[in-house]
Amino acid sequence: MRVRIKRFRLGGLLLLLVLAFLFDLSSGPIRIPVSNIFHILFSRGATDQTWAFIVRSIRLPKAITAVLAGCGLSVSGLQMQTMFRNPLAEPGVLGITAGASFGVAAVMLSGGSMATLYAIRELGLPGSWLIVGAACVGAGLVMLLVLALSSRLRDNVLMLVIGLMMNSITVALTSIWQFFSNPEEVKEYLLWTFGSLGGVTGSQLYILSMVVLVGLVAVFLSSKMLDALLLGENYARSMGLTVKRARIIIVCSTSLLAGSITAFCGPIGFIGIAVPHLARLLFNTSSHRVLMPASCLLGAILLLACDCIAQWPGTQTALPINIITSLVGAPVVIYLLVRKKNLNLYR
Amino acid sequence: MAELLHTRDLVTGYHQGGRRIIVSGGLPGLTIRAGQLICLLGPNGSGKSTLLRTLAGLQPALGGRVEIEGKSGLSSTDLAKKISLVLTDRVTGNNLDVYSLVALGRYPWSTWLGGLQEKDREAIHRAIASAGISELLGRKIFTLSDGESQKVMLARALAQDTPILMLDEPTAHLDLPSRIRLMRLLHRLARELDKGILLSTHELDLALQVADEVWLLEAASGGLMVESTPGPGAGPFHKGTPEDLILEGIFEAVFAREDVVFDRASGVFRIPPEGQKQIRLEGTGVEAFWTRRALQRAGFVIVGEKVGAADFIGEEAAGLARVIVEEERKAWVLEAGGESKRFDSIAALLDGLNGHTHFP
Numbered sequence: 001m002r003v004r005i006k007r008f009r010l011g012g013l014l015l016l017l018v019l020a021f022l023f024d025l026s027s028g029p030i031r032i033p034v035s036n037i038f039h040i041l042f043s044r045g046a047t048d049q050t051w052a053f054i055v056r057s058i059r060l061p062k063a064i065t066a067v068l069a070g071c072g073l074s075v076s077g078l079q080m081q082t083m084f085r086n087p088l089a090e091p092g093v094l095g096i097t098a099g100a101s102f103g104v105a106a107v108m109l110s111g112g113s114m115a116t117l118y119a120i121r122e123l124g125l126p127g128s129w130l131i132v133g134a135a136c137v138g139a140g141l142v143m144l145l146v147l148a149l150s151s152r153l154r155d156n157v158l159m160l161v162i163g164l165m166m167n168s169i170t171v172a173l174t175s176i177w178q179f180f181s182n183p184e185e186v187k188e189y190l191l192w193t194f195g196s197l198g199g200v201t202g203s204q205l206y207i208l209s210m211v212v213l214v215g216l217v218a219v220f221l222s223s224k225m226l227d228a229l230l231l232g233e234n235y236a237r238s239m240g241l242t243v244k245r246a247r248i249i250i251v252c253s254t255s256l257l258a259g260s261i262t263a264f265c266g267p268i269g270f271i272g273i274a275v276p277h278l279a280r281l282l283f284n285t286s287s288h289r290v291l292m293p294a295s296c297l298l299g300a301i302l303l304l305a306c307d308c309i310a311q312w313p314g315t316q317t318a319l320p321i322n323i324i325t326s327l328v329g330a331p332v333v334i335y336l337l338v339r340k341k342n343l344n345l346y347r
Numbered sequence: 348m349a350e351l352l353h354t355r356d357l358v359t360g361y362h363q364g365g366r367r368i369i370v371s372g373g374l375p376g377l378t379i380r381a382g383q384l385i386c387l388l389g390p391n392g393s394g395k396s397t398l399l400r401t402l403a404g405l406q407p408a409l410g411g412r413v414e415i416e417g418k419s420g421l422s423s424t425d426l427a428k429k430i431s432l433v434l435t436d437r438v439t440g441n442n443l444d445v446y447s448l449v450a451l452g453r454y455p456w457s458t459w460l461g462g463l464q465e466k467d468r469e470a471i472h473r474a475i476a477s478a479g480i481s482e483l484l485g486r487k488i489f490t491l492s493d494g495e496s497q498k499v500m501l502a503r504a505l506a507q508d509t510p511i512l513m514l515d516e517p518t519a520h521l522d523l524p525s526r527i528r529l530m531r532l533l534h535r536l537a538r539e540l541d542k543g544i545l546l547s548t549h550e551l552d553l554a555l556q557v558a559d560e561v562w563l564l565e566a567a568s569g570g571l572m573v574e575s576t577p578g579p580g581a582g583p584f585h586k587g588t589p590e591d592l593i594l595e596g597i598f599e600a601v602f603a604r605e606d607v608v609f610d611r612a613s614g615v616f617r618i619p620p621e622g623q624k625q626i627r628l629e630g631t632g633v634e635a636f637w638t639r640r641a642l643q644r645a646g647f648v649i650v651g652e653k654v655g656a657a658d659f660i661g662e663e664a665a666g667l668a669r670v671i672v673e674e675e676r677k678a679w680v681l682e683a684g685g686e687s688k689r690f691d692s693i694a695a696l697l698d699g700l701n702g703h704t705h706f707p
Contacts, residue, residue: 224461228454230443232436237405239454239507240427286442289461 006283006290013297017067020304024063025055027308029316057201065200066307067300068212069265070275072257074299075219077272078279078291079250082226087336090272091258094146094163096139097269098170100262101193103138105174107131108189132207136259142166143251194320195266197307204264211260216296218253222246223288230286268303268322270329275299277336302328351416351429351510351543352379352402358410359394359401367409370394371564374411374584377402379511379543384534386554386589387547389564390602395547396435396515398564402545403430403513415511427455431507433500433514438488445483445491445499449474452506471506477536478502494525501529505536512536514546518553526550530557551602555589555614562586565601617643625650626700630672638672638679641693645700670696 025037032040032051040055077090084094091097107130149162178186200208225246228236233243261268279294280286306325311318354377360369371394379385389395400406402413404426412419415429431452438448452474453467463471475481478501483491491499497517504512514533518526530550534557537544548554554561563585585597592598599609602616609616626647628639639649650667668683679696681688690696 221460224454224457224459227451227461231438231448231451234405234434234436235432235438237423238403238427238430238432238434239451240424241454242423280442284442285444285447287447 006285009282010290010293010297013294013301017297017301017304020301020308021063021067024066024304024308025059028054028059028311028318030054058198061201061205062198062307063304064205065197065208065265066303068208069197069261069268070271070299070301070303071296072212072215072261072299073268073271073303074275074279074295075216075292076254076257078276078288078295079219079222079226079254080272081276082229082288083247083250085229085232087277088273089163091139091254091262092267092269092272093167095142095165095167095170096146096254096258097262097267098167098174099138099140099142100135100259101138101267102142102170102174103134103136103259104131104192104263105177105189106138107134108185108192129207132211132260132263135263136211136255138170139259139262140251140255142170143255147247147251192266193322195268195322195325197265197303197321198318200264208260208264211256215253215256215260218249218256220292222249222253223292225249226288227286266320266322268325270325270333271299271303274329274332274336275302278302278332349381350378351381353377353414353417354402354411355414356411357401357408357413359397359406360409361397361406369409370397371584372410374398375586377562377586379545381510381543382537382541383543383559384537384557385543385545385560385562386558387545387562387564388549388551388554389547390566393564393566395564399513399515399545399547403432405432424455427507427509429509430511430513431504431509433497433504433512433517435515435519438496438500443488445480445486445488446471446475448488448499449480449502449506452503452508455507470508474502474505474508477505477540478532493520494522494529497521497525497529498532501532505540510542512542512544514544516547516549518548518550526553530554533557551598552615555593558589560586561589561592563592563597563601624648625667627667627669628672629669630674632674634674634677635672638670638693638696641697642670642700645697647700 022034022037026032026034030051032055036048036051037055040052041060073091080089080091080094081087083089146163146166178189181189225236225241228239228241229246231239236246237243258272275295275298276291278298279291282298283290283294285291303321303325306321306328309328310321310324354374357374357377358369358372359374360367360371362368387395387399397406401408404413404421404423415421415426421429443451450463450467450471453463453470454461456467456470457463475484478498480495480498480502483495483499486495488496488499497520501514501517504514517533518529521529530553533544533546536542537559565583565585585592585601587595593611593614596611599611602609607616607618624647626642626649628635628642628649630638642649668681671680671682673680677691679690679693681690681696681699688699690699
């Protein structure tokens with residue numbers, strides 16, 4: 001019976017995801033009715049050429065990016081909350097996004113012909129790989145440092161403090177770089193930090209999907225390990241989990257996901273922290289075999305919804321996605337803190 | 348009985364800053380057999396947890412080896428199929444319900460995605476029945492009391508379906524009835540499921556009642572040993588049936604201090620009397636027993652005791668004050684210095700005794 005309810009809810013979320021996807025395709029400065037979207041997507045026949053162009057080359061890549069980023073950030077948040085046994089863990093809080101940003105800044109601000117993100121996009125595949133690689137390496141290094149330090153401390157709160165410190169160190173390093181760069185490059189970098197789902201097209205979308213899919217597969221394979229880690233490392237080990245191997249898999253998949261998404265979309269906040277909690281609330285379980293798909297679906301839905309809000313119907317300008325996720329995500333976290341029931345569990 | 352676990356020249360300890368800190372060295376060969384309940388006793392800091400964790404494979408041995416069913420160096424999954432653990436770690440920080448937690452015990456047996464098969468579900472239900480937690484199934488683990496939570500963790504270990512079960516201080520934080528229930532349960536499980544159970548505990552009197560064998564670790568006299576090579580380490584180690592250890596006086600040697608007295612006759616530790624006032628006690632039954640306890644607490648040494656018809660009153664007690672317990676009338680009579688006073692409760696008797704000065 002309970003399994004059926006969970007399947008029913010997952011099915012409902014899937015339906016909601018399809019609706020959010022279609023709504024996201026139809027909303028924007030030019031409103032395109034949902035019925036026409038179907039036409040544009042599924043038939044090669046005569047449709048409005050402008051609409052077809054907008055949907056196929058701008059909105060479809062953007063919506064796919066939103067789904068990929070929503071899934072990736074949510075599950076990496078879920079992984080980290082379980083591994084660190086801390087309800088506030090997420091890539092952004094622990095400095096992993098900052099590490100990725102540092103990698104990106106290193107590439108973007110290092111001068112020469114690759115000075116700007118625009119230029120890197122112009123470079124096509126090699127440039128995209130370069131920026132993804134730099135972001136993943138940055139994210140992975142920070143995460144390894146946080147892990148190494150937290151295994152010495154064995155304390156949730158101290159671990160968060162270390163994450164925050166790593167965050168400010170990385171931000172400071174990036175700032176030094178900015179300080180010595182010319183204003184044009186800094187402006188480009190600042191725009192990137194606002195976050196954007198648009199602009200990831202063609203080969204970049206291809207690279208992003210590949211990396212995110214690999215990361216997601218690794219995450220799904222780690223579900224069983226994460227379940228064991230719910231009881232703490234000692235119990236996990238007593239049940240036959242090789243904790244070191246589990247850590248490597250989790251660090252790698254989170255770095256891949258957070259790194260690649262941050263590289264292309266900028267540091268998107270709050271999805272990683274809020275969505276796993278929403279999934280737990282909705283499914284009332286700790287089993288990662290349920291929470292993983294639930295977080296994926298919820299994250300994708302939430303990011304699509306944020307994107308719809310960002311380009312509020314009737315207005316010409318679209319707000320940066322980071323502003324919206326913060327405005328939506330922060331109240332969710334506050335609500336969870338006030339409800340207390342869910343967070344006190346982690347003590 | 349089948350030998351489940353055996354150690355050879357085991358040295359426990361840990362590495363710190365490149366040095367080897369030996370916690371227990373020179374241990375004799377330790378053996379856990381099927382159907383046997385072993386209690387690991389020792390004062391705080393004597394290395395009970397370190398030994399337990401080493402035997403369970405949670406931390407590497409500094410020397411020697413642990414053989415499980417004749418084999419050493421098992422892979423982590425194979426080890427998890429042989430030894431299950433109940434630790435002192437608090438399991439918090441999640442939304443698990445009792446059933447899911449017990450089901451996690453199937454971890455080493457489940458499919459690579461964590462799927463459960465029919466035999467897994469059967470093992471889970473057997474574990475739930477054995478630990479007697481069927482009424483807790485739907486509860487979230489953070490709503491459980493300490494006693495309930497301990498039984499749930501035991502059920503998880505049972506679901507792991509291993510021949511050896513190790514528990515680190517399972518009775519800590521429990522009230523007395525829960526401790527007794529848990530110990531009885533473990534005793535029964537060792538017999539019925541033919542498991543080898545090793546538990547560390549501070550409950551000496553309970554351990555003496557249920558243990559088939561006691562392992563006794565003495566605290567290191569000069570702190571932990573720091574050595575570069577393995578060698579005879581910290582305090583000595585004793586093992587044997589609890590009764591033999593008592594009769595050999597080993598319990599007293601290990602635990603007794605000037606502030607704790609081990610009563611060999613009853614097998615309990617007690618706080619030594621603080622005064623030297625002597626008194627005689629006459630009476631039988633429960634009333635006399637508790638009167639004796641109250642008098643001892645109040646600082647009296649009972650020198651002559653008359654139990655029913657038998658008279659143990661010696662020469663030296665002849666002139667002392669005496670307390671006569673009248674069981675059927677629930678009254679206490681104090682005779683001292685030629686006077687006789689009657690009290691209707693132990694509290695009143697103690698008050699009356701405080702007013703007297705006729706004690707040597």
